[in-house]
Each structure stands twice: as structure tokens, then as C-alpha cells.
Amino acid sequence: MANIAFRVRDVKRRIELSKFSRLMSEMGFETDIGKDEVNVDITPHRPELLDFDMLMWALEVFDGRAKPSKTDYIPINERLIDIEVSKSVSGIRPFIMGVAAKRVDLSGRKADYLIRFIEKISETYGRKRSRIAIGIHDLSKISGNTLRYEALSESSFVPLDSEYSMSFDDIIRRHQKGIEYGGLVPSGKYPVLRDSDKIMAFIPIVNSDATKVSSGTDSLFIDVTGTDAVGVRNVTEIMNCVLRHMGADVYKVGVHVGKRSTTSPSGVWRRLSLKESRISSILGIEDLGSTAVHVRRCGYVASSSKGILTVYIPPYRTDIIGSMDIIEDVAIGYGYNRIKPVPVSGHFVGIPERSVPLYERVTRLFIGIGFTEAMNNYLTDEESQFHNMGRADNGKSVRVEYAKTSSISILRQSLIPMLMQNLSDSMNEPMPQRLFEYGKVFVRVPGSVYERDSLAFVAVHSKANFGEAKSVFDVIAREMGLDLAVVRYEDPAFIKGRCAGISDNGKIIGVFGEIHPTVLNRFKIDEPVIAGEIYLE
């Protein structure tokens, strides 16, 4: 999801605010209207809507107040710029395309909106410039009309908004953009765009101050570079549409790689046809009406005849791949909240999962003997699971590689430490306190993770002793019909001689007893605690 803000003032000039919210929601975008700014959330498949004019246009079309045409985005058939691409960029950032425009109006906030749009789309769709980056230049400041795109081992220029020339090595080390994006270029192989007498851009780091764009600029050259050919083409087509909606005249740019040449933008509307019967079978809307009328609200040029819907897809809709995308737009044009719900026909019987009855029985049993249920996080750290319990780290924890929260590093192997922490947080509450938890625990096995259920209980009060723990175990085993033996056991979390192991045919599957006071000190619990845990298969 990408978020961008526009001034309320600017939005109100094009559309009334309450209508804006409503239409945005019907189109599928969340808005937040503040006093001065409107924030919009644009889903990743519609990057062109991060541009103010494109968004307003989409709303006007959706509202029926504007009508798109297939000639809207055809560039003027004249190449203003040619780019020669050197082989040296092929392993680094091979793809480049561009558009050139005249009669560009950048007065008022327009320059600011355009630059913010370019930066936002490079960050989101362009994956922080790694996939796509966009450079914008004042066309009148470019010398000649042939540019060269190549990789240099070192050079220098005056970066945008700087006073001094900097070497590229220096820019990578010390300039803000160099620090941020320097990782995208290998050392000593710096992609550069140059005209006949100067370097225009250190790609994708920073432009030269020499071709800087200001609100007085009236002609532009925009370069789109990247590591993804389709992405570069998509963004170029979008930039063409953006400039057209700003009222500019767009011209072609040629790109020459060895003997191969292409020009951009195309401004072409792709055509797609689909059967109306397929649309009906997917949507299931009885009184669908004219699919062409619905889909036109989403910006298409459309017509329907003999049960076939034919649409022309605007060049900025880089997300449309197949007929399903069109069908979705038919539904959006129709209005999701108008769709009549239709039940699925058939005979169905609900069946609960196999493990559920046991969980519910155990819960009822524990509530019946006065234990309240706790539900703890699965994620924890070694300090809680091992150190505070006086137990050695058995090295079998499932480990998380990186967590934003510092107290998360492993998945729990045991429930008792979690319940101990719950008691610690409840020290100022009346005694006695009794908690149980029945939940998942995780342990590392070769090549995999073993997920199993564990049942644990704790009780804290001035008279808590081994006898209570044993009585609880006895009642669990009896009520659940488990054939288990109890043996003397040693576990550093428990007081020696007041600890029992639960044995299933010789294999220890649990433990219970009185918690050792060292452990109580570490958890800052001031009364005796009894605890028990059984791993259930």
C-alpha cells in the first residue's frame, strides 16, 4: 500500500469532498481527510493514481463527468531525444526509456506534485529505486539531442541543489542520496546519463544541478531506468499519461542498444475481448445490464455486441493482464454494494476439527477445579524460557532471524515460563491465583519443526505445595483416561525432592512440583508456586 497526501484546497477545486470520499471508496481506495491535507492509500497495482491529475481524472471518469478517448495519449510523431545505450550498463542497470514534453505548466504546486509523484513511485513501485528510478530534467538545459547512457569508473559533477562539485566516490560515501541508494551501484561502475557536453545524471543516485527543474521550466525530459524491462516500459507509459493530463505536448524518445532501436512512449490502448456469458458466470449478478456502461466508469473505451464485450485498455493500466481484471472492473463499475447476495446451493454439514473435543474437555476440567485459562504469545526469548527458569538452554528452540521487537527471539518450547510471567504481573492481586494454558509449543527437529500441544498449570498462594500439584495431575490423568506413571525427577526449575516426572511407557513427557525459590526471585514472585506441564501428542 502506498500513501500520498494532496492539499485539500487542490482537491476541492476539482471535486466536492464528500463525493471524493464516496467515489474513492467505491473505486477501492481508503482516504483520510484532514484539515489541510487529504491522505490517500493507493493499492500497489495502480501506481499511476499516486499522481494528482491522474487521480482526479479517474474520479471524473468514474463519476461520468469525463470521457476517455483512444487518441488521448498519442505522442507527437517527432523524436526530440535519442539515447545511445552502452554495453557497459548491461550487467548493472540495463533498461532505459524516456519521454520528452513541451508546453509543460509547472506553476504553483504543480512542480512539487510532479516531483513528489516521481519520488513516491520510485520508492514503492520502483522498490526504493532498485527496480525503477525516474529522473526529471529541464529539456532546454540539455545540450544537443543525443544522450549517452553508460557506466563510468569515476567522475564528478555538481549534484542537484549543491554548490560544489563532488566525485562519484564521494557522493556514495557522503551525499544523502549516495548513502541511501549507493548500494544499488557497484563500486567503480557508475551508470551515467550524459549529453554532448556534461553529465546529466548519476543513475539512480542523483541528478546534476545543471538540468534542474523549477516552476519556470516549460519543457521536460524524463528518463526511466531500471533492472526490469517491463517495469521500465510501464512507468514510461504512465509518465506519458501524467504529462498529457498536465496539458503538455509529449514527444518521442528513441533508445538505441547496438543495432536495436525502440521509441517511447507508445500511448497505445491494448484491446481485449471477452464473452458476456463468462462475465455473468463469474459475477453471478442477475440484472447486470450493460457491461460496457459499467466498465467505462473505470476508464476503458468499451463496446458490446453479439454477447461479446470489447474493451480498449488505457496505457496507464499496467495491471491489466487478462479477462479477470476486466471482469473485476465491470463489478466495480456496477457497484460492489449493489450486488445481490446469492446463497451457494447444496447440502452441507459442519464438522469440527478432530483435536477440538479434547481441548474443550481439558478446558472444562480445569475451570471445574478453579483454574482460569491463560493464552500467551508463542514468541518469547531465551531469558524467559531458560535463564529465569534456572534451566539450561537445550539448543532446540526454533529461532527467529530478525524481530523489530527486542524481546522476541524464539518460539516457546514450554508453557510454564509464560504462566510464571503472568503470575509475576499479577502479584498485587488477591491470592490464591490459579492459571492453566493448553496451547502449541515448538521444538527443533532435524530439518524441520515439531509443533505439538502442551498443557500447563500454575497456582500461587501461601499454602501452595507439592501435594496440590500431585492432586491436580491425578485428576487430569483420571478424567482424561491417561495411563501415565509418576517418577522422581530432577528439574532445576523445581525444588529437589519436590519434583515428579510424568512418564509414558518410560518416556518423560511432563513434570510437576514446587517451583524453586531462585526461580521465584527471578520472576519477582513472593509466594510459593506449584506448576506442572504435560506434552500431549
Place this chain on the structure above:
Amino acid sequence: MHRYCSMILNYLKSRGSASADQLIAELGLGEDKVLWALEVLKRDGAIEYKRDAVTDVSLTEEGKSYIDMFPEERLVKSVAEGKVRAVGDVDDKIGLNWAKRNGWITIDGGKLSLTKLGASIEQSGRYALRDTLRDLSAGGDTKRIMLKSSTAFDSLKRRHLIDVHERGTIGTIRITDTGNSINDNVDEISYLDREIIKGRLWEGKRFSEYDVNISYGDIYPARMHPMHEFINMVRETWLSMGFVEGSGPIVNPAFWNFDVLLTPQHHPARDMQDTFFLSDPDTVGTGERSLLKRVKAAHERSFGTDWDVSLAKRALLRTHNTVVSARYIRELGSSSRAKYPIKAFFVGRVFRNESIDYKHRAEFYQSDGIIVGDNLTFSNLIFELREFFGRLLGESVAESIMLRPSYFPFTEPSLEIFYFDKNHKDYIELGGAGIIREEITGALGMNKRVLAWGLGLDRLLFDRMGIYDINEIYRNRVGWLRARKSL
């Protein structure tokens, strides 16, 4: 009446009130006996007292090392003295980080400079955090310090410079009217016992009376955890609609969590920033080769980029329950005995790599579901979702349901579903849904249409219970669990 109880009662009769410490000191009984007797007397309505919480504060090792000077103060001093000029000169990143956050320095192109605020701090040497830390270390009245400098206190807590621990104590103990009227009188019976009952010794005597209006001690029923209760409500709703329940593993390879669902391999959601990848184990098995090949082909067709199988094997904690849906679809797809249409649901925990605070958790519950069959439609999907929420939340909420188009990498068409919350006067998101893309079902060997959805449960529960801090429910504080609202 027990001897300890009457000792305490007599003491209070003459003084009206006392503290627990006084009783322990003056009566020579020992803390345990006094506390026990107080509970009995309270239960009988003879005394009343409130429970107080006392806050103990101790400094951590790190906190102790800051008593002289905080690292950010040290940094600002170094910058003022010209000893430190650029980011590269700084050893102590903690100091740099906090100096920047406090607005004491600015960083421009790697160079450090003091702001006006930073300069004035350096000159005056007055820093609220350090003063508060010193107050606490000197053993001042914790509650007073907490109230006076609450921002500083919270800061110290968050930076793990102090440990805060609450203890329960008993407040002032007062004798009640009932207590005053209890006479250890031979003619008046306080407690019935076997002797009195069998020997008919109550004949001709009076019973001491109880005040019917006061509280005689709270009883706390043991209860199910509220999320367990809520999950059962959700499960029962799906079961009543004829859905079969399923489940799946929490640890999955990226293959099932992302690749099978056609999330591109360089999508930001696959970033460490949003997902919990595991370092141990770092990979887990992905299953059948033939499935791998089909998914690889689907990726290369859809995105035109190479598909790297080693990325698909990376182990992670599932970020959504759609993983379980995908596995279920695969099982159906590879079985020839299934009878369609099939309706299935899955409730389980999912994980997102978040910074935990009052609005964000790293683990939460989702309820996912699928319907598989021929000729299923978008309007069927809308029916099942509206029906579910109507049954779970009631008709008045169901009427406020709003649908909005959306985008997910694995569905088309997609929608998001909301209800209107009257308290917040805002639409609250319930979940997302759509028709699973044919490229995905095809790769999974399923030739029928699949409707799917994923709904978040925690938010619904919190709103229902009026909870502000979403982590409270999983802190399992006994007092909170005892007093929490019923669902």
C-alpha cells in the same frame, strides 16, 4: 470466633482503625497469622480495607551507568567541544540516536551540528531524564516521582533503564458496624458447628447478625480465556453454516506462504521487515517436485522474472491463514474422492514482524475460509460473508456492512469488507476476500473455482470488550482475567 480474629477485633474496637503493620507489630502474632485473620474478618463483614498497589523501582545496570551522564548528553558535549564532527566520528550510536530524536543535533550530509535546543542543554546541564533517574536512585517516593515527571518516567522505562514492579499491600483497616456489634458473648452464637447442631446447644441462644448490604469478599469464578470464548463463537457460526473445519502448520516454507499464492519473490511483504523468517531452521521442506515446477512456471509466466527455489525454501512463521487454505486446496486437488461444492474454514494464529505497542501485536488470530466448486460466483462469496457476520455480530451490525474493491496478489476480483462502528463513528475493516486466481488453482491441480477470504478476529474482540491496549488480553494478568467483561 478464632483467637487471632478476636484479638484483632478487640484492638480495632478501641482505636477504630489501624494499619496491617501496626497490627503485626503490636499483637506479636506474625505477618501470616495477621493476614489470614484479616481475610476471615473481612469475609464476615467485621472489618473493611482496600488493597493498595505499591510501586517498587530499581535501576538496571545500564540505568546505573547513566547517573553521571546520559550518552546523548556526552555526545552533545563532544560536538560542542569540536571533538566530534561527523557521523563517522561517533562511537556510541545510542547517544547519537537519542540526541537526534530529542532534536538536539541535526545531521546534514553526514555532518553533525548542534541545534539551539542542543546548545542550551549543553550549557545548562539540565536534563529531565537524568534528574528523574537520580531521584529514583536516591530512593524517593516513587508514586510522587511518577506523577511529577510521568514523561521522563515512561522514557526511562521504555529504554530499560529502570525496572518497575508493583506489589500489593493492604491499606488502612477499619472496623465496621457489624464488627463493633460482635460480642464474644456466650449467649450469642457466631458460628454454627457440629457440637452445637448435634447437641441442640443453640436452643435459647441468639445468633449474631450479619449486615445484608455489605460485601463479604469477592468470589472469582475460574473462566475460559476471552479469546477462546470468541474463537468458539466464530467456529460455531461457521459450523452452523455447514463448513468443515481444518488446520495447518504455523511454520511454513515461503513456498506455501508466498510463492504458491503468486506473491512475486521481490515483493516488499517478503521483506524481513514484515515477516518473521527463521534462522533455525532456516529452510523447511516444500513438498512435491511436480508442484514446485508448476508454481515456478506460473511465476515466470506472470512476472517474467526468474524464480529462485532457494527463496521458496526459506522457513517462516505464516503471515496469514491463506496458507492453510492453499494446502487444503492442494489436498482436494490431488484427491479424486471429494464431493463438491465443499465449504471449509480455518481459525489460527498468524505472525507479522511488528514493533509491539498498544495498537500493534506480532501475533493475532485470523479466520480463513474457502468454498470450492463449479459455477461459484462473486455474489455467492458476498452472500456467505454477509451471512456469517449477520449471525456472529447481529442484524443491526450486518446492516451496516460495506464492501470495497481491493487488491491482493492471489485473488481477482477482490474485496474488503467493513462494518460501521457507532462508537468510533468509522468503518472498521473485518477482512478481505476474492476469487482465487486461476493461475494459482491451476498450479495446485484444482480445476474448480475457489472463493476465499481471511478475517481478523482480534480487532473484533477488542471492540466488543472495549479494550484500549491490544496486548492486555494476552498479558493474562489475573486481575484482568477475573474482572473482564463477558462476551
